[in-house]
Amino acid sequence: MSHSFFLDALNCKNQARPPVWLMRQAGRYMPQYRAMREKYSFLDMCHQPELATEVTLMPIQTFGMDAAILFSDILVIPEALRVGLRFEETKGPIIERPLNTLEDIQNLPNVHIPEALSYVSEAIKTMLPHLKVPLIGFCGAPFTLASYLIEGGSSKTLKKTKQWMLREPASFHQLLNRLADLTVDYLKLQIESGVKALQIFDSWAHVLGHFQFQEFSLGYLKKIVDALASTNIPIILFCRGSSVFAPSLASLRPAAISLDWNSDLKAVRQMLPSKIALQGNLDPDILYAPNPTIRQHVSQMLKDMHQDPGYIFNLGHGIHPDTPMEAVHTLVDCVQNDR
Numbered sequence: 001m002s003h004s005f006f007l008d009a010l011n012c013k014n015q016a017r018p019p020v021w022l023m024r025q026a027g028r029y030m031p032q033y034r035a036m037r038e039k040y041s042f043l044d045m046c047h048q049p050e051l052a053t054e055v056t057l058m059p060i061q062t063f064g065m066d067a068a069i070l071f072s073d074i075l076v077i078p079e080a081l082r083v084g085l086r087f088e089e090t091k092g093p094i095i096e097r098p099l100n101t102l103e104d105i106q107n108l109p110n111v112h113i114p115e116a117l118s119y120v121s122e123a124i125k126t127m128l129p130h131l132k133v134p135l136i137g138f139c140g141a142p143f144t145l146a147s148y149l150i151e152g153g154s155s156k157t158l159k160k161t162k163q164w165m166l167r168e169p170a171s172f173h174q175l176l177n178r179l180a181d182l183t184v185d186y187l188k189l190q191i192e193s194g195v196k197a198l199q200i201f202d203s204w205a206h207v208l209g210h211f212q213f214q215e216f217s218l219g220y221l222k223k224i225v226d227a228l229a230s231t232n233i234p235i236i237l238f239c240r241g242s243s244v245f246a247p248s249l250a251s252l253r254p255a256a257i258s259l260d261w262n263s264d265l266k267a268v269r270q271m272l273p274s275k276i277a278l279q280g281n282l283d284p285d286i287l288y289a290p291n292p293t294i295r296q297h298v299s300q301m302l303k304d305m306h307q308d309p310g311y312i313f314n315l316g317h318g319i320h321p322d323t324p325m326e327a328v329h330t331l332v333d334c335v336q337n338d339r
């Protein structure tokens with residue numbers, strides 16, 4: 001692998017232009033991806049190392065981002081717990097046997113992660129020789145995983161999850177603990193297989209109030225970050241809600257915090273310790289705008305973060321499936337060539 005601006009920025013030592021990659025950069029907005037999905041199911045693409053490799057490489061070959069992200073999903077851990085995961089075209093993920101009671105938690109099978117998720121390890125090892133940029137591994141945060149297991153799929157309000165959390169916090173903690181332990185094993189597997197950085201997605205943390213976040217999310221993120229500290233692999237923490245939770249996230253001393261699009265990058269930078277890198281935070285909707293508007297927003301962010309050695313350009317959340325390809329070309333060109 002050649003010298004990496006991305007890894008330099010994670011160490012807050014980047015002297016060059018900021019690196020750029022995009023959350024969900026491998027996916028449905030790319031015609032090549034949609035063509036592959038005509039032939040294979042999403043889960044087949046996750047399970048088969050050659051297919052996962054092809055999709056991981058797609059955005060790098062097309063746009064030249066400075067980092068690749070493993071093609072997989074946060075829901076592979078629930079799948080390994082044999083709760084009946086499937087993906088439906090219009091509804092997204094569905095869990096056939098969602099958790100309803102403490103007994104359901106206790107009845108979850110004991111899974112040996114290196115065995116159950118060996119296909120992820122194989123995929124990482126298959127793709128590494130083809131990559132000239134660092135590979136980012138990832139997982140979902142325990143709170144976000146718990147929400148899918150309880151809701152049985154996507155939900156806008158997470159009502160069942162919050163009701164369980166508030167009515168029976170002890171059993172909710174049991175579930176979070178279990179998921180945190182599995183996640184540590186899973187991330188260790190990814191590290192041993194060769195990823196160079198990790199991102200933890202707490203995509204549903206924004207439904208939590210301040211004290212709920214401390215109790216039901218942050219403590220488990222800490223457990224994971226602490227368990228991996230000795231590996232020296234940089235960890236990026238992303239929450240929807242990270243604008244609000246940034247000081248709490250910083251208390252865990254991750255390598256980087258990935259910011260949602262609601263706050264002013266410059267202001268958050270001033271609030272964070274200088275040893276923590278900052279990633280983000282363009283509103284993904286801006287990629288629907290005409291090219292000059294995209295350039296104007298990107299340039300403003302580059303100006304705000306000018307010469308910051310720990311800045312990584314990214315969106316404030318995942319790229320939308322109907323984003324025009326040309327908008328992505330414009331964004332990447334603007335960051336890499338500052339024009």
Ligand code: 1CP
Nearest residue numbers: 024025026027042069070071072073074092154201203318
């Ligand atoms: O660049 C990449 O695409 C990398 C691979 C990747 C990642 C990092 C995928 C592929 N999913 C994820 C993470 C992920 N998955 C998150 C966290 C990030 C985020 O908040 O955006 C979440 C919440 C999921 C769960 C999930 N998987 C959803 C969201 C549903 C909801 O509740 O809103 C969906 C639609 C999926 C399926 C999925 N995962 C990935 C892709 C490309 C797809 C689309 C599958 C398809 O129909 O082809």
